[in-house]
Amino acid sequence: MAVLADSTKSFAHPIEHDHEAHLREEHLMLDPRPRGEMNAMVMEAMTTTSWKFWAVAAFLAVVVVICLGYYWGYMITSGLGVAGINRPIYWGIFLVNTVFWIGISHAGTFVSALLKVFKAEFRRPFTRAAELMTTFGLVQAGLSIFMHMGRVWLSYWLMPYPNERGLWPNFHSPLAWDFLAINTYLLSSTMYLFMPLIPDLAMARDRSTGWRKSLYRVLALGFRGTEGEWAHLRFAMNLFAFAILPVMFSVHTIVSWDFAAAMRPGWSSTIFGPYFVIGALQSGISAVAMVLIVVRATMKNMKYFIRPEHLDALGKLMLIISMAWAYFFFNDYLVQWYNGDKWTDLLLHFHEEGPVGWMWLAMLFFNIAVPWATLWNKSIRRNPTALFAIGFFVNVAMWFERYIIVPTSLSINRFPFTYQFYKPGVEIPLSFGTLALFILLYMLASRIIPLVPVWEVQEGQMAHSLKKFGNESIITISDLEE
Amino acid sequence: MTDKKMLLAIFPDVNPAAVGIKTLRELGIQDDHVDVISGLPITEAMMGRKKHPSHVPTIAFGGAVVGFVLGGLLAFWTPISYPINVGGQPIISGPPSVVVLFELTMLGMLLSTFVGVFLDSKFPNYEPKEYVTEVSDGKIALLIDCLGDDEDKIISALTNVGAESVRQAEAHQL
Amino acid sequence: MANHNIPEVKANWEETSGVWGMSIDMDVCSGCQACVAACAMENNIAFVGEEDSGYGRSLHWLRVEHTFEGEYPEVEATPFQPIGCQQCGHAPCEPVCPVFASVHSKNEDLNLQVYNRCVGTRYCANNCPYVARVFNMRDYERPEPLPNQFNPDVTVRRRGIMEKCTFCIQRIHQGQDKAKADGRELLDGEVVPACAQACPADAIVFGRLDDPESKVSKLSKAGRGVKLIEELGTLPRVTFLEEEKTYGRTG
Numbered sequence: 001m002a003v004l005a006d007s008t009k010s011f012a013h014p015i016e017h018d019h020e021a022h023l024r025e026e027h028l029m030l031d032p033r034p035r036g037e038m039n040a041m042v043m044e045a046m047t048t049t050s051w052k053f054w055a056v057a058a059f060l061a062v063v064v065v066i067c068l069g070y071y072w073g074y075m076i077t078s079g080l081g082v083a084g085i086n087r088p089i090y091w092g093i094f095l096v097n098t099v100f101w102i103g104i105s106h107a108g109t110f111v112s113a114l115l116k117v118f119k120a121e122f123r124r125p126f127t128r129a130a131e132l133m134t135t136f137g138l139v140q141a142g143l144s145i146f147m148h149m150g151r152v153w154l155s156y157w158l159m160p161y162p163n164e165r166g167l168w169p170n171f172h173s174p175l176a177w178d179f180l181a182i183n184t185y186l187l188s189s190t191m192y193l194f195m196p197l198i199p200d201l202a203m204a205r206d207r208s209t210g211w212r213k214s215l216y217r218v219l220a221l222g223f224r225g226t227e228g229e230w231a232h233l234r235f236a237m238n239l240f241a242f243a244i245l246p247v248m249f250s251v252h253t254i255v256s257w258d259f260a261a262a263m264r265p266g267w268s269s270t271i272f273g274p275y276f277v278i279g280a281l282q283s284g285i286s287a288v289a290m291v292l293i294v295v296r297a298t299m300k301n302m303k304y305f306i307r308p309e310h311l312d313a314l315g316k317l318m319l320i321i322s323m324a325w326a327y328f329f330f331n332d333y334l335v336q337w338y339n340g341d342k343w344t345d346l347l348l349h350f351h352e353e354g355p356v357g358w359m360w361l362a363m364l365f366f367n368i369a370v371p372w373a374t375l376w377n378k379s380i381r382r383n384p385t386a387l388f389a390i391g392f393f394v395n396v397a398m399w400f401e402r403y404i405i406v407p408t409s410l411s412i413n414r415f416p417f418t419y420q421f422y423k424p425g426v427e428i429p430l431s432f433g434t435l436a437l438f439i440l441l442y443m444l445a446s447r448i449i450p451l452v453p454v455w456e457v458q459e460g461q462m463a464h465s466l467k468k469f470g471n472e473s474i475i476t477i478s479d480l481e482e
Numbered sequence: 483m484t485d486k487k488m489l490l491a492i493f494p495d496v497n498p499a500a501v502g503i504k505t506l507r508e509l510g511i512q513d514d515h516v517d518v519i520s521g522l523p524i525t526e527a528m529m530g531r532k533k534h535p536s537h538v539p540t541i542a543f544g545g546a547v548v549g550f551v552l553g554g555l556l557a558f559w560t561p562i563s564y565p566i567n568v569g570g571q572p573i574i575s576g577p578p579s580v581v582v583l584f585e586l587t588m589l590g591m592l593l594s595t596f597v598g599v600f601l602d603s604k605f606p607n608y609e610p611k612e613y614v615t616e617v618s619d620g621k622i623a624l625l626i627d628c629l630g631d632d633e634d635k636i637i638s639a640l641t642n643v644g645a646e647s648v649r650q651a652e653a654h655q656l
Numbered sequence: 657m658a659n660h661n662i663p664e665v666k667a668n669w670e671e672t673s674g675v676w677g678m679s680i681d682m683d684v685c686s687g688c689q690a691c692v693a694a695c696a697m698e699n700n701i702a703f704v705g706e707e708d709s710g711y712g713r714s715l716h717w718l719r720v721e722h723t724f725e726g727e728y729p730e731v732e733a734t735p736f737q738p739i740g741c742q743q744c745g746h747a748p749c750e751p752v753c754p755v756f757a758s759v760h761s762k763n764e765d766l767n768l769q770v771y772n773r774c775v776g777t778r779y780c781a782n783n784c785p786y787v788a789r790v791f792n793m794r795d796y797e798r799p800e801p802l803p804n805q806f807n808p809d810v811t812v813r814r815r816g817i818m819e820k821c822t823f824c825i826q827r828i829h830q831g832q833d834k835a836k837a838d839g840r841e842l843l844d845g846e847v848v849p850a851c852a853q854a855c856p857a858d859a860i861v862f863g864r865l866d867d868p869e870s871k872v873s874k875l876s877k878a879g880r881g882v883k884l885i886e887e888l889g890t891l892p893r894v895t896f897l898e899e900e901k902t903y904g905r906t907g
Contacts, residue, residue: 170753568756
């Protein structure tokens with residue numbers, strides 16, 4: 001943790017005369033380095049691995065093989081009975097994980113596309129690190145859906161394709177919408193990850209040898225950076241930034257409709273769409289912060305690219321989203337409480353006082369109390385260790401939230417004779433398996449593709465300058481794209 | 483007539499490169515004989531050049547239309563071709579069709595935008611090309627298509643306005 | 657069925673009487689579970705064993721509900737109530753299946769589960785307000801000589817699929833075929849599902865709801881008839897005849 005602790009020094013008490021120096025130290029965009037040097041730094045970060053890296057990767061690989069390979073194979077061959085589901089709790093942790101991972105995947109697009117649309121300049125060094133989370137998070141969400149299915153070997157029946165049975169999917173079903181939406185999102189977020197990567201892959205191609213050279217030559221597609229190539233790419237990236245946002249909103253809204261469209265107390269709620277979207281951002285942005293803190297601490301040269309200002313900005317976003325989450329949570333709760341339906345009332349009591357009532361309280365504590373109590377403070381936001389801890393708690397709380405919505409709410413229905421409790425079985429190793437696979441994929445990708453979009457950073461540095469207004473130096477930003 | 487030549491001029495920054503393009507124009511070399519290669523997205527306006535034509539918007543729109551039609555087929559044709567009553571809902575139902583239409587329209591548009599970039603930029607293309615690796619270090623290169631006679635004239639003019647080097651471009655494996 | 661005067665883009669809220677229906681007299685039901693056993697025999701329902709059954713995984717298509725209300729010592733028992741699939745006219749389980757495994761049959765107006773289409777998303781079970789659906793968690797063992805009593809008219813289900821009460825649709829078809837072969841109309845009471853056949857108190861009556869003269873129609877329309885949570889608009893086809901405590905059950 002010693003590496004994490006260097007953050008708060010820089011912005012102590014700016015003295016008048018070195019205000020400018022402080023601004024440059026604070027903001028990556030005002031601290032330009034020659035492009036060649038930044039290229040070399042990113043290449044070095046990408047190619048440097050220590051024995052610790054490989055030890056962790058090997059450990060995660062073993063976890064993946066055991067948890068996903070062995071336990072999933074065991075579950076497929078012996079049936080879902082080895083999981084904890086029963087009647088009436090037909091959906092368990094697999095669906096919790098699906099919603100959780102889709103939530104994680106939302107932040108990548110949010111950070112990258114929405115901040116691009118709003119021209120938030122602090123996004124530049126970590127858009128790719130966030131987008132990688134989208135793609136790998138969606139992989140885990142997809143795997144969790146497959147785990148959840150009773151006959152996973154027939155999962156391709158959800159695909160709309162002309163077949164021997166003459167039968168198409170049922171587009172009345174929210175699950176069929178889910179299939180379309182998640183696939184659209186997976187494809188488009190992967191394309192959105194790849195397009196800004198092409199120039200960086202060309203950069204890596206120009207300065208690597210051996211297998212990396214061959215790999216980047218293929219992946220860079222022959223990109224040189226001609227006027228035309230940039231023009232097409234620029235248009236496409238702009239269009240994606242705008243178009244992928246409604247797709248992102250639709251994905252989590254449709255996930256919420258899986259619940260909201262059902263005739264169940266506690267689920268049939270009209271506010272679920274935006275509530276889920278905000279919940280996704282709540283966990284996702286915290287996860288972005290956590291990933292950036294780890295990347296900054298463990299990868300070479302990353303302290304130049306990812307600075308306390310970025311943690312500060314993400315901390316502010318976390319605080320705002322936490323307030324929005326509290327608003328939607330309260331809205332959902334109030335309306336459910338107010339309508340006085342006896343089963344809904346029972347369910348609310350079960351949430352709060354049932355056997356997992358501690359989870360409900362922990363959810364509120366970590367989702368609301370912890371961020372509100374800490375993130376208003378600038379020095380906490382800028383402290384990597386503290387922000388990592390807060391992000392971790394928020395993610396745990398958001399997992400709890402989904403657990404409360406899925407298996408806990410399913411315990412209660414209109415027939416008390418059928419009530420059961422839920423005891424997870426192989427869900428536990430399989431959950432750890434998806435987490436391990438996510439981290440493993442991310443680790444390997446961080447050493448295969450340039451994790452910092454160097455050209456975007458350089459573009460931002462070109463656009464930023466300091467301008468004197470009287471005695472004060474003010475940051476000015478030129479809009480290069482107009 | 484003399485043979486054609488391809489020159490590659492390297493500039494350290496945007497401003498001298500823009501001047502270089504102006505100089506070339508004064509030497510009678512039209513914009514369509516010059517291409518700019520850069521490691522970051524400098525706009526055509528910075529170089530004082532016409533906006534580069536791109537088919538990507540058209541392809542994106544076409545993809546959106548195709549996606550919309552495919553969505554329509556899924557939402558309207560498939561239930562008619564095999565009508566199944568579920569829960570008293572009409573065979574062709576409004577709200578679910580909106581979801582299908584939206585997702586497929588977006589998918590069509592985004593996929594075709596991506597494919598459009600590949601088509602317009604002729605990706606992937608692993609043929610040898612005129613390129614120098616300094617470009618990804620932030621230099622700006624001009625590829626100049628000229629007549630052999632003009633070579634010396636161009637080299638001296640561009641060096642005068644700040645080109646770091648002007649030389650015969652060679653295609654090589656990237 | 658579908659009312660074509662209603663524009664196609666709106667849901668069809670037209671009430672239909674249904675074709676096949678059932679009435680269950682809670683006054684005479686003694687909770688003997690004979691219907692549950694007969695249903696399991698008739699429909700090749702797997703036996704899940706003690707442990708899974710205790711964990712809420714029994715595969716019975718019918719459950720005889722019996723609960724106690726109030727604080728001790730003022731405890732009152734609810735009547736025995738066999739609950740299976742209510743064969744809703746507007747079944748919530750149907751639209752949510754992504755692969756059309758839960759569909760509505762036109763001729764019988766029943767809610768069908770197509771086993772070989774099911775991929776096991778279990779959404780139908782979550783959306784069933786009656787908790788009537790059961791899921792094959794495993795491939796349960798059927799030791800000898802149990803396989804000898806398989807009903808050849810009913811599919812044996814494997815792991816990973818949903819199942820539920822079918823109103824013994826195989827018996828409906830047998831009855832219809834027989835009537836057709838004899839060149840006559842199906843008689844009221846000719847088709848008897850396994851549960852009704854086994855009921856010693858004749859609490860379960862099965863027949864056609866679209867025939868106003870049938871026994872089940874008359875019972876359903878009698879004053880005692882109630883339908884379970886019909887306020888959800890599911891149009892259940894099973895009518896429960898409320899308890900009058902005529903037979904001395906004091907509770």
